[in-house]
Amino acid sequence: MHERSEIARLLRLEGDARIDFLDSKALAGNPLGDPATRPVVVYLPPGYDDGGSRRYPVLYVLHGYTGDAAALVSARPWETNVLQWADRLVREERMPPALIVLVDGFTRLGGSQYVDSIHNGAYATYTVRDVVGHVDANYRTISAEGGRAVLGKSSGGFGAMHLVLEHPGIFAAFASHSGDSYFRYAHFPAFATVHRALEAHDFDLGAFVSAFEAKHKRNMTEYTTMEMIAYTAAYSPKGASAFDLDLPFDRATGELRDDVFARWLAFDPAERVAGCQAELSRLRLRYLDCGRRDEYNLDIGARVIAQRIRDLGLEVRHEEFDDDHRNVGYRYAISLPALAAVLDLK
Amino acid sequence: MHERSEIARLLRLEGDARIDFLDSKALAGNPLGDPATRPVVVYLPPGYDDGGSRRYPVLYVLHGYTGDAAALVSARPWETNVLQWADRLVREERMPPALIVLVDGFTRLGGSQYVDSIHNGAYATYTVRDVVGHVDANYRTISAEGGRAVLGKSSGGFGAMHLVLEHPGIFAAFASHSGDSYFRYAHFPAFATVHRALEAHDFDLGAFVSAFEAKHKRNMTEYTTMEMIAYTAAYSPKGASAFDLDLPFDRATGELRDDVFARWLAFDPAERVAGCQAELSRLRLRYLDCGRRDEYNLDIGARVIAQRIRDLGLEVRHEEFDDDHRNVGYRYAISLPALAAVLDLK
């Protein structure tokens, strides 16, 4: 009999939580130099037995920008993290027992957006092939599309939408909490901020990133700048070496480069869902939410996506909250049961 | 001999300041119901004599959004208003004696942007015909293009650029301090804010405005909403009755209405200067500045305009400051002398 892990006890879980380390082929030799060995955190519900015969559906959780697996595991008094939510929901029988898997999509730039990028590495492939493969190989999962869902907040919500559109057949449902979308409202003002910050570094992105890493503390402008570099690395990389990127704005004036921004828009769920009838129609649940005071205006994106999906004749669950972009973990209490409810239970 | 006015004494001016009231034909019967009788504040430099033979150049000052003539006259300890700047610069012989005229472009919505609008009234015509006509008729001016310049801050800077492009031959020079431009960066995030605020009023603009007016105090969201209604009234009016406007975003989702926003862009100096070679080339001075921390990203717009003007083979004076959008009156110490220097002195 396996004893519950230290993390499970520290988080006061009734179930268990294990931390595996996966060697990802997809990430091997990535140009940015991030580790190809990644933690995979797996929550096991009470009663899970390695040697048993029962099989479980799996919910894959994607963290947001500046997050990683360790951050998802982290706990704060008065707050409930995603593992604690899952454990509580299962314990209170508000959802059927399921595995929860925390995917680590961090990069040196703060996040991969879970897309395959010639600059960052193949993070979409890593997620749908390497992480899913590891979990199916090592745990008692329902190893089929009908037994998997994907969800996340912010950039994790974007990632969930990206993966179901880009890799149909892996997940049967998604939930996006305040997911990145409608980039014109979400990112335009930041471009001006970042233009100023990078001009002060003569647009030497490597120098900016090194200076960022060396600081004890960073201010909001520095975080925003790093964030836009990360998105550039995901959406408009130029070559397969570190910092070889096409910024979406002109270096001299800061104005938009329409040709580069068009590459960003090709990733924008609000722009692309209209063309993804096939990928969307096979899903059992499409769940979107956002706070109506979202600082990045992602509520507008969620509305656009919901309307476009309905225009395709498909159903969507779309919720709005009187809330902003931060600390929206309480919505796991909605999404986790909703996703688990549509998955196969054996 | 005319005694110096009370306002001149309160502001401790060496020159004088008069407040006329002009009945504007251009504003008569405007749909929004704003007064057609408007204050015109005229600063007269020391030595100005109604009965003398000397004639003076005139600098027309346009206030920003939420300003009016009374606000331009207002004084604050430790601050120097535009009349006080002019008086000091003349007194210290840093600029030649000139008249300064404060134009009142206020509307019930907070500002006209100095454009002719079927919804608001003909504020461009009012400025270049009625105000200029009144001043030339009543003061000892050099009543020709070579004797006039126009300047302003924020929406007043926009107005200055708009009037030289739209009404060539009136002014020989302009100065735009942090003038509205490059609307995509300046206005996009506000559209989301305003969408939320107006949704709460069922998109009844009249109800919103009435509620705004009835309040003792308004918050930032309310000011931003009023501001966007004002810009809509200037750039994309629908009809000639109050609140008959085409909002630049979709009512259901908040996403951009590209067709309406195209009407806004037709007013955007950053978008239109490239096509205004003739209007720009006749000017003796084109002056632009902005703080490099402008909250509305107008520094990007100023850079774009400056580059586009240079692309036409014309000179532009473009300055940047380590500053934000507020309280930039100290720049009058640059623009007033620079403008006066290129005007005819008779």
Added chain:
Amino acid sequence: MHERSEIARLLRLEGDARIDFLDSKALAGNPLGDPATRPVVVYLPPGYDDGGSRRYPVLYVLHGYTGDAAALVSARPWETNVLQWADRLVREERMPPALIVLVDGFTRLGGSQYVDSIHNGAYATYTVRDVVGHVDANYRTISAEGGRAVLGKSSGGFGAMHLVLEHPGIFAAFASHSGDSYFRYAHFPAFATVHRALEAHDFDLGAFVSAFEAKHKRNMTEYTTMEMIAYTAAYSPKGASAFDLDLPFDRATGELRDDVFARWLAFDPAERVAGCQAELSRLRLRYLDCGRRDEYNLDIGARVIAQRIRDLGLEVRHEEFDDDHRNVGYRYAISLPALAAVLDLK
């Protein structure tokens, strides 16, 4: 027949507004070098006639810190200044016709608190003797205690309370809107801020003030520092030459100097009203209000004062608003009529 002044017309008053310049004996030769000639703004209600026989009560308005007479006269769209309020209230017959006098209590440090200080000059004497004397000598006033009231916001509210306690027999009533009081809550945190700022200037107050004046713009810390220097100059001056002051905190550590702060507390209305039975009992109205979200915690002070006055067996009118410290001019609509109502009407 006197024509209405330009200011009256600019502010769209039905009554008139005159700006006199008074040579104050009390301020002559003040150590700080501020002008002894001061503007006195006098509002005259509709129907006021210099040659008539009717006499009017007078309400003396004291501006807050960083204000002066010109600032009180200043107008902003959508806002109503104190002259506009008075004019409107008289016009709508919500208060009897009265004169409104705006007192200028500005100093180089941003304000005098209307107290006699060996460092700043005798601003209490200036107000109750020179300004009141000038108004009684030049206007058709009811020149007796029963015909005068005093009011103000913030430091002006403090001034109103100070003058009725310090100079009984001049005013028959006072109103304090968010007046300075309960200094322990209001000023303690600022002491730390100011200690840091002045340490950076080696506690050379003159150098700080000169640097402040030379700047185009000042940040919040700089304003707070100037404010505390001004209060020190009012409450704990050391000698009669500029910047000879006893700061209320220790230069080495920043901790409180209890002996100096005791001098401040001697001015604190919350601390002193309990000992002012005689001065308070002769008043016809004692009016206090404050926003319950006051950034300086002056709502606590107002409560303390109100309770202490009631403990003396006297009545007090005490109102609270769901509001902060800024833009509370709407309360003039309460205080002006309430004060006018208790004054002699001849």
Added chain:
Amino acid sequence: MHERSEIARLLRLEGDARIDFLDSKALAGNPLGDPATRPVVVYLPPGYDDGGSRRYPVLYVLHGYTGDAAALVSARPWETNVLQWADRLVREERMPPALIVLVDGFTRLGGSQYVDSIHNGAYATYTVRDVVGHVDANYRTISAEGGRAVLGKSSGGFGAMHLVLEHPGIFAAFASHSGDSYFRYAHFPAFATVHRALEAHDFDLGAFVSAFEAKHKRNMTEYTTMEMIAYTAAYSPKGASAFDLDLPFDRATGELRDDVFARWLAFDPAERVAGCQAELSRLRLRYLDCGRRDEYNLDIGARVIAQRIRDLGLEVRHEEFDDDHRNVGYRYAISLPALAAVLDLK
């Protein structure tokens, strides 16, 4: 041979980290109902061997208000937590190998301040007797005063100072990073905020706390209110049942209750160190630091404490940073080696 724990691997430690659960006698049956079983996190440096003969000094780390052991263990990208700092410093040979123990001092109110309170429970006793006893009993420690130091940030810094003053002979050194002190500057403005918040709950503290706990998100005022309740529970409890507390301000007005606040001041290190010559002189290191922009003005407190200790003829290490109160973990790189350097190494 013990395998490294999952947490050690997730945090990428070279050493190990164990999480024990201690049944504290001191906390058994505490009135507030908090658990008496507490996690004790123990970091073991590389080379630590349960069966070996080497013994190690121990640094006890106290978290701040709203922290707990799980929060101290938590990791964020680009940040270094205290375990990661210790591991790195040992690995780089910047400090000798030592055990690091994370003490859990959380209560339902957000924190115990590590003091014995009839209301909360005996958290000082719990720390110095139960936690220290557990560690000495289960790990290869130098189990004497000369082998122990205590440190912390914010309320943890306060706790470190409190424990060396209150329980001399346990620790040979302390470090306080931005520790709570000089309560007059630190807490006075908050009293006004909390008075307003609690008035809205009719001063029913239990109702406030229950409402707080039930919320998904809390605003700054709510956090500040909870914080002041927690300090009241530590410094001025009234009885041994939940929420039986003496608030330091008057319920009617919000003004200070000097008698109650005197009980707070009895805990204030800035007020009490002058009387603790004996307790302070036996210490081998007294380390204090603070950011000079501390939002709670704790830099003033650190200066006062440092001066008072020097006034006793004792040395103190006192450092200031151009920094605020948040994210000051980088200072562990100073304090951990400095503390370890003065401890016995066997």
